[in-house]
Amino acid sequence: MEPIHSYTDKKSYIDQIDPISKLLFAFVSIFITYLFSSIPITCFVLLISIVLLMVGRVLRKIVPLLAISFTLLLSIIIVQGLTHPTNEMPLLTLGTIVFYQEGLTFALLITLRVFNMLAAFGVLILTTKPDDLMESLMKQGMSPKISYVFLSVFQLIPQMRATLGKITDAQRSRGMETEGSLMIRIKAFFPLLGPAVLSSLNMTKERAIALEVRGFSSKGKKTFISEEKSYFYPKFVRCGLIILLIAAIVWRIVG
């Protein structure tokens, strides 16, 4: 079964940074791009994220993430180019439609911010195994119940996708059509969704019993089975990021 998370072990330097620092990095980086409405600063922050992706050897894997946001970016460029309130300088005329320079500049800023949001989170999600992130968060005091919820989603989705595949095959073999006009496709929706949802909801009871049998809700202190990974000076990296954040805020207020 194909996992749904995008992590692969590349054994790069970025893998040596602890997950919480990477999470913090994503927030600091995105916050700075929204703090300053300046294209050079946003470019610079984006460049840092891209360099980190390159060091982590995952730059190419960011492309599918960008593709998902393509329509959002396209609509930002069109809408701002046409209707931004400060529009004055016509830049491009297509028939009766006029794109303005101010709007397009503004759209460029937003596009860079969105790119940075994807790249900065990319640094976290492409180089961190979900299990490692959850373990780090639990050591910071997050409830193991919440961690269970997250990790079991990662395990459940491939499993349920396989179930859905079986149901689709079964329904097709009894003559249900999944391609054709809109009406045919709408009709196919319920025979696919219904059995998949009911069978998965029925699993809740079994899973709850399985958890109880393993003493999931016992009050004792939980221990970890996997050995703790050693990361590159976690406290130092986190402090550095927080100082950077404070410096950026001070600069914004003073400057």
Next chain:
Amino acid sequence: MKSKGIWSLNFSTIVIALIPIAVAINYLGKVIIETLKLPLWLDSIGTVISSMLAGPLIGAFTGLINNIIYGFTLSPISFVYAITSVVIGLGVGVMAHKGWIASISKAIVIGLVVGLLAAIVSTPLNIMFWEGTTGNVWGDAFYLYLESIGMPQWVASFGDSVVVDVPDKVITVVIGYLIYQSLPKNLIRLFNNNNEIEKL
């Protein structure tokens, strides 16, 4: 236990087992829509069902977890809309437990209310992060139309969200309601009086 009402945040084991399954159902809805190429999202069916079963707070929590997981796997953009998912869970949960899941027509009302709530919450997010558009073709076309007749940005952005969210949420809640209706009663009862052990 029943006196604790709908606002009790009771993380009993059955609820802990329900949340990941609800998130996975959201994902299935999305996958089916993509396979059948239907022009909708329907990616919050699981959130709606978990609100109906376990109350508004658990529904809200499901919505939150859902968007965080999407953020980690499919697109970081969905972190931004985590609050919208929380509101969908809260809205459906409150209305369901006030007795609004008695019939299809009432379920449609829940869908309308939740769709409007979702639009109200999404509008400031859309304005703050991408100046008002949503990336949905129909919604953004409506945005351009509203801007062209001289509406202020927040009205246009709200219109954009309403066009997108209301029909989607109405259909989502109706589907959630139909599934909830067909669940076996003993499964529903597990959530109604969880942790309550009856002694003979």
